[in-house]
Amino acid sequence: MTDRIKDLFDAYAAGRVSRRDLMRGAARLGITAASANFLLGSSAIEAMAADYDWQAQKGTAIKLLLDKHPYADAMIADIENFKKLTGIEVTYDVFPEDVYFDKVTAALSSKSDQYDAFMTGAYMTWTYGPAGWVVDLNEYIKDPKKTNPNFAWDDVLPGLRSSTAWNGVPGGALGSADAKQWCIPWGYELNNLAYNRKMFDKAKVSVPKNLSELSATAAKLTKDLGGPYGIGVRGSRSWATIHPGFLSGYSNFGEKDFTVGPGGKLKAAMNSAGSKAFHKQWVQMIQESGPKNWSTYTWYQVGTDLGAGASAMIFDADILGYFENGGDNKEKGNLGYAPFAANPAAKAPTPNVWIWSLAMSSFSRKKDAAWKFMQWATSLEHDLFGARKMDFVNPVRASVWKDEVFRDRIAKSYPGYLEQHDVSAPGAKIYFTAQPLFFDVTTQWAETLQKMVAKEVPVDEGLDQLAASIDKQMREAGLG
C-alpha cells in the first residue's frame, strides 16, 4: 500500500474526509471496491487504536453468550478485526431465542464464570441487576483509564442510554443521576406500522393515523382482501405480547402500568378509565381483524405472516418489517413503513423500545478483556460496519443514523423506513415502570388480554381483577 492510499483511508477513518471524497480519491488511485473495504477496516482499527492501549489484555481468552440474531451475525463477521486489534481470543455460544434467556438465567443464577459478556434486553437487567449478576458499567465508562477516549458514549441515542440505566429502586426513573448502567445498547427496535402496499392499494385504504383508524382499516382489509387478515400483533402468554405495539399505543394515550405512591409504593394502574377504553378498542381490533390463533402469536408468527402475505399490516417492531421486506419472502419489496401515534390528540408517536444490549457478568474473571470487547462491539466503527454492510438495524448511535451510505441503502430498498424512525426516535424509550416483578406483571397482563379476546371475561372486570392481583403480589414482595 502506498503512503498516499494509506493517508487517504486514515483521513476518512479520522473523519477528515467525507465518504464521497474517499470514493473519488480511491477511484483516482485505481482501488477496487473489495480492496477499499479491506483498507477501510484496517484504517478503522488503526483509528480505534489511537490513544488507547487495546493490547493490554493480549493473550486473554473471553467467552460470550449470544442470541441467534442479525446483530450477533454482524459481530461474528467482524470479529477477526477485534482479535487483531486486541490480541484477545473470543469464543462464543449461540442459542436460539426460545431458550436463550433460560440459558442466561441458568448461567448467572449458578454464579458460573463460564461467560464474560452476554446479550441481554434492558428488562432482563431489572432482574439481573438487583440480583448482583451484572456489573454496573459506569465503573468502566466513567474511568478514562479503562475506556477508549474515542468511545463517544454520548453518541448513543439518549433514550437508549437512559433506558438501560436504573438505580434499582422499584419505580425509580430510568436514567436517573444515581442510576447504574447495567448494559450497553447494541441495536434496538421501536414499534410502528409496517404494511403491505399492494394490499393497501387493492383495498383502496390509506395508512391509519390513530387507533380508531387502525381498527377500521384492519377490519376493511380483512373484509375486502378475502384471505389475509388485517392486523398482526403478538398474543402469546408472555411478557413479549405487552411490550411492542400494545404498550406503544397504550403509552401514547398517557396510560401507565403503575402509579408510584407515597414511600415509593407501586400501585397497578391498568384499571383506570383510560386504560379500560384503550383495552376495549385493542381487544375488539384483534377479535375482528387479528389472526385466528392470535393467542399463540410471538414476534416470529407476526413477522412471517406479513412476509408471506397472510397479513396486511403489523403494529410491531420496525425491524420485523425491515427483515420481511427482503430475503426469500413472498412479499419482498412490497412493504412500506409508517410512524404511528395511537392517540389522535398525541403530537408524535411514543414507541416503547426493545434494546438488544451487551452486559458483563459479575462472575467473569476477565472483566477488563470483556470490557474491551464490549467497547469494540458497540463502537462507532463496528456500528458503521454493521449498518452499511450487514443487517444491523436499528443502530444505536446518532452518528450512524446520519451516515449517508447507510441512509442511501435503507432509502433505496425500504421506503418510509428512515422517516418512520426519524419521526419516532425522539419519543422512543422504555415506557414500563422499572421494578423487579416486571415479568410476573406483564405475563399476567398478557394472560388477561387472552381471556378478554376469548370473551372469557369482560374488559372492565378483567382489568379490575388484574390490578387487584398485581397489587397483592406487590404487597407480598414488599413493593406495594
Added chain:
Amino acid sequence: MTSQPIDDSVRVVHRRPVEWLPYLLSLPALLVCIGILIPFVTALYYSTLRFRLNLPALKGFIWFGNYTNLLYDPEFWNTVSISLRYTAISVGVELVLGLIVALLLQRRTRINNMISVLLLLPLMTAPAIAALMWKLMTNPSFGILSYLVSLAGVSDFRWASSPSSALFTVVLVDVWVYTPFIMVLLLAGLRSLPQQPFEAAALDGVPRLFVFFRITLPMLSPYIITASLFRLLDAIQQFDIVYAMTQGGPGNTLLVFQVRAYLEFYQYTNVGKSAALLVVLWAITYLLSNIFIKNWLRLRERSHASA
C-alpha cells in the same frame, strides 16, 4: 501336620474381597441415591424460603408460608385441576386406544409385525418437535387439519388458541405421541398370556365379549396397571407439549404444574414458590404411584394364588 499354615493363609486371602464386595457393588446405587436425594432435599429447603433471586434482601425462612399461599391461591387450584384432568383424559384415551390396537395386532403375522413397528414412530419423535408439527397442522390459516375439519363442515375451529378446545388439542398430541407406548406394552402382555384358558373357552363356545371381559382383561391387568403407572407419572409432569403449543394459555387454561413451576423459576426467578409447586407435584405423584403399586401387588398376589 504341614497343611495347617497354608489353610490359614488361604482363608485370609479370601476373606478380604468378601467383606468389601457388597459395599463395592452397592456403591453405584448409593451414588445414584445421593444424586437424587441432594436435589430433593435442596428443593424441600428452598420451598421453605421466601426466595426471589431478584429480591435478595427479602430472602428468609417462612417455613410453610409458600404452601399456605398456594392453598389460598385460586390459580394453584386451577393448576391442580388442569393437571389432573389432562392426566386422566390423556392416559384414559391412550389406554383404550392402545388396548384396541394391541388386540388388533395380537396375532403374529408379517403385516401385524410391520404395522406394530410403524406405529412406534411417533414415540421416537421428541414431544416438543411433535408439538411444533401439530402446531403447524392445526394452524387455522394453513394447517392441514384445519382444512380437513373445514371439509367436515366445522369452520373457524381454533384448536389450541381457543380456551374451549385447547385441552382437547394438547391431549390429541399427547395421544398421538404416547398411545404406541401403551400399545407396545399391552401387545407384549397379550402375546405372553397362557393359551389354555382361551383354548378352553373356544372349545366351550364362550362368546368373544365374555372371553375379553372375564379372561383377557383380568389376566392383562398387571400390564395395564404398569403401562398406566408409567404414563400417569409422565402425564402429570407434562411440560414440552403444553409449553411448545400454548405456553400455558390461552389465559390460564393449560397452566399445568411443570409449566407453572418453570415460569416461576426462569421468568419470575421465584425460587421458593417454584420449589413449593414441585414438592406438591412430587407429593401427588407419590400418592398416585402408591395407589397404583398397591393395586398391582394385590393383583399379582391374586394371580399367584389362583395359579
